[in-house]
Amino acid sequence: MARSRPRILLGTSLKMYFGHQQTLQWAQAVAEILAASPAVADGRVEFFVAPAFPALPETVRILAPHPVAAQDVAAAEPGAFTGEVSAAELAEIGVRLVEIGHAERRRLFGETDATIATKCAVALRRGLTPVLCVGEREPEDAAAARVVVDQVDAALSGPLRDTPDRQVIIAYEPHWAIGAAEPAPAAYVREVCGPAREQLQDRYPGLVMLYGGSAGPGTLTALGDAVDGLFLGRFVHDPHNVAAVIDEATSLLGHAIR
Structure with missing residues (x-):
């Protein structure tokens, strides 16, 4: 008998690829796909999307009751911060998750x-679940798991000191695999995520670990129980591919409970 696997979490960030109407059309198509999936209906597969800020309110409406994420959040409570978006406002409009610490934010915006x-702390105070992006710059084999653990601890050990059981989502995205033609080798991801997740779940019982970095068809199957799901990239810009990954996840869950 295979180990029981209660659910698979799938998500994606649309970054700045889509225009406003394209985002809403994509969200409507995905909403129909989610509504047609028995595994989504019973909670075995969950899906979230992070669209651009202007599309958030309408995407929340279209995809309800499924969670919607913001791609970033201000590192401050509401106040005089021109151009920023507060966690308080995101929560007010129905956003439930927030992507924090993506490699592009580190590289391009310092x-x-x-x-x-600080962003994790602000998000958690306002009831938002961080989707914390972590990963090494270059392939590091055994050392990569330590990089992941250190980055998670740096982001969460303070904010979760008193509430370690709060859910947080870790998106492991090795920087060198983001935007690549293929995801990182499955054996490499298992060697990183297995030990890292084991250490981190002892400290943060609510932690869920996803793999991102050119994730696509077959990635979930190849990774097995090393991760709890995927943070998908441009592959799911075609809504039909959302359906394909949900079908793959459903199949894996069916095998796990036999």
Whole structure:
């Protein structure tokens, strides 16, 4: 008998690829796919999306009751911060998750571990679940698991000191695999995520670990129980591919309970 696997979490960020109407059309198509899936209906497969800020309210409406994420959040409570978006406002419009610490935010906008920890703290205070992005810059084999653990601790050990059981989602995205033609080798991801998740779940019981970085068809099957799901990339810009990954997840869950 295979080990019981209660659910698989799938998510994606649309980054800045889509225009407003394209985002809403995509969301409507995905809503129909989610509504048609028995595994989504009974909670065995969950799906979230992070659209651009202007599309958030309408995407929340279209995809309800499924969770919607913001791609970023201000590292401060509401106040005089021109151009920023507060966790308070995101929560007010129905956003439930927030992506924090993506490699692009680190590389292009100079976000540090301290900034990321502050954003996690603000999000958690406002009831939002962080989707914390972590990963090494170059392939590091055994050392990569330590990089992941250290990045998670830097972001969460302070914010979750008093509430370690709060759910947080870790998106393991090795920087060198983001935007690549293929995901990181499955054996490499298992070697990183297995030990890292084991250590981290002892400290943060509510932790869920996803793999991102050119994830696509077959990635979930190849990774097996090393992760709890996928943070998908451009593959799911075609809504039909959302359906394909949900079908793959449903099949895996069916095998796990036999």
